[in-house]
Amino acid sequence: MSVGNPTALISTLIDKQDNFEIIRDKIADILKTETASQQALASAAGKTDPDLWKLRVFLERSNAWEQWITIADDTDLSPLVTVEFDSTRTDERSSNTTKSQVKEGVYNLDCFAVGISENDAASGHTPGDREATLNAHRALRLVRNIIMADIHTYLKLRPMVGKRMEQSSMAFRPEFNNEAVQHIVGARLTLMVRFIEETNAQSYDILEIVNITTKRAETGEVLFISEFDYS
Amino acid sequence: MSLREEMEALLSETLEDPELFGWPITVTDPGGESAQMYGQSTDISLLIDPSTKEAVSGRTASVVLRMSSLVAAGFTSLPKGISDMTLKPWRMDFQDILLNDHTFKVKESNPDRTLGILVCIVEVYRP
Numbered sequence: 001m002s003v004g005n006p007t008a009l010i011s012t013l014i015d016k017q018d019n020f021e022i023i024r025d026k027i028a029d030i031l032k033t034e035t036a037s038q039q040a041l042a043s044a045a046g047k048t049d050p051d052l053w054k055l056r057v058f059l060e061r062s063n064a065w066e067q068w069i070t071i072a073d074d075t076d077l078s079p080l081v082t083v084e085f086d087s088t089r090t091d092e093r094s095s096n097t098t099k100s101q102v103k104e105g106v107y108n109l110d111c112f113a114v115g116i117s118e119n120d121a122a123s124g125h126t127p128g129d130r131e132a133t134l135n136a137h138r139a140l141r142l143v144r145n146i147i148m149a150d151i152h153t154y155l156k157l158r159p160m161v162g163k164r165m166e167q168s169s170m171a172f173r174p175e176f177n178n179e180a181v182q183h184i185v186g187a188r189l190t191l192m193v194r195f196i197e198e199t200n201a202q203s204y205d206i207l208e209i210v211n212i213t214t215k216r217a218e219t220g221e222v223l224f225i226s227e228f229d230y231s
Numbered sequence: 232m233s234l235r236e237e238m239e240a241l242l243s244e245t246l247e248d249p250e251l252f253g254w255p256i257t258v259t260d261p262g263g264e265s266a267q268m269y270g271q272s273t274d275i276s277l278l279i280d281p282s283t284k285e286a287v288s289g290r291t292a293s294v295v296l297r298m299s300s301l302v303a304a305g306f307t308s309l310p311k312g313i314s315d316m317t318l319k320p321w322r323m324d325f326q327d328i329l330l331n332d333h334t335f336k337v338k339e340s341n342p343d344r345t346l347g348i349l350v351c352i353v354e355v356y357r358p
Contacts, residue, residue, distance in 0.1 A: 069276055069290045071355060117320065117336050120356040124317040125336070128354060181274075181292045181335065181354045 015146045019160055019197050020088055023061050024157050025059070027107060027191070028083040029149065032057040034146040055111075055142055056080040065112040067186050079113040079139035086190075088197075100198045106167070109147070111139035115183040132183035133171070138170060140187040147191060155193065163194040239347045242297045246270055246348070256294055259322040261313060266304035270296040272325045274333065291352070292335055294323050298347040310351055311340040323353050329337070334358050 006140045017025075042050035058064040067075060071144040086106040095101035115132025119125055144166060146152065154161045167190040213225040232240070247253040247269040259265035266296050274292040301309060310321040313336075320336035327333060336351035342349045 115358055116355050120316075123319070124314075124315070125315055125320055125356075127314065130316075181290045183354070196329070 003185075019195055020085060023105060023155060023157060023161065023195060024083060024085045024107060025195055027109070028057050028059045030083060030152055030155065031055065031083070031109075031143060031146055034149075035142060038142065051078065052138065053142065055139055058082040060084055068114040068182055068184060069200055071114075071116065071182060072105070077114055077116075079107055079111055079135050081111045081139060081143055084108045084110065091194075098199065102162075103181040103195055103197050105193045105195060107193065109143050109189040109191060111136055111143060111187045111189070113185055113187075114138055115185070117183075128183040129185075129199070132185040136171065136185040136187040140171075140189060143189055144169070147189070157195070159196070161193055161195045165192050166169050166190070167192045235346070239299065242299075242347065245299055246295065247300065248296075250329070254325060256296070257322075257324040258296070258306070258310065259307055259324070260308075260310070261319040261321060263319070264305065265307070265322075268296060268300055268304060270294060272323075274327055280307075292333075294325070294337075294351045294353055295334075296349045296351070298342065298344075298349050301349065309340060309342055309349055309353075310337045312338050320356065321351075322356060322358070323351065 035053060035057070038053040039050045047053075056064075056076065056078055058080060059082065061084075064080050064082045068077070071077070078092045084107065086108050088103040088105045091102040091104065113132050113135030115128040115130065115135060117125055117128035117131075147164070148166055153164065155164055169187065169189050172186045172188065173184070210226060210228040215223045216223065217223055232268070244251060249255070249269055252271055253269035256268050256270050256272060257265055258268050272294050273291070276290045282284040296310075298309065310323075323335045323337065325333060325335075334356050336356035338352045338354045340351045341347060
């Protein structure tokens, strides 16, 4: 059976970000802005090392820690976080089929930190694996406190975002068989965001205008008075 | 001399001969005693993900030494990983093919007591 030549019915160009992308970018923006502020606060508070509040923020990077494979004197060893979109699930009971859907999106905020074994100038040494782990936990602490702060409840995207909640946190190591020359440890915070995703609404021509006025007669009967043009 | 002892003796050529594959490596024990030795070293940036068997970026380095030469150099024990933070680690210093200096600490050691070869997996160390 021939189905004929298909005809495109969407007449408007799809050139704007979906809300799941906007949320992803906003999470990265919040982390970037707040960590910079934290470093300034640490300096103002007289902390000896404000860089402990430094966090480099990346977006959708699968291997942002590759810079640590060969460490030079000028390599930035600050922990980093990469914001990654994972998935969405549609809440069909709260959605409609034509205009907008209510979704629960999952975003992975992956923190990575490096640790290098070092002579401690005394009789021992500082182990790189422990340093990497503690640095990763510190990065996770920063990320969680920023994203779960009450002021960021709606990620500055209300009314698009209705809720955000930490689902889980876990630590992991992106090394292989423990053979890497440097210790890199990861820590993931999984963030759930409930938001509205709107569909591409078409504009339609108005075919008919019908005016209806409802009145109640003295008898209590409801009357309709309608006016419309027809041809 | 047994064949096994002959194989161990051949290590002076196959492993340590600087005219062949031998590479200078400075070994330093936790007590600070060091010796210049010859062995083999690797420092490559390609790993195989054991789960996917795909090549992935990463860096691994290792050192291979003759166990009898370590004894002859005066070391009272074989290099191994030191997890105790109050001690210094076993340290390996060697150059890469471009003659850049690199300092590593022994992360784990795998002695082959059959043929007398010690393989050390090393990690970056700041002296």
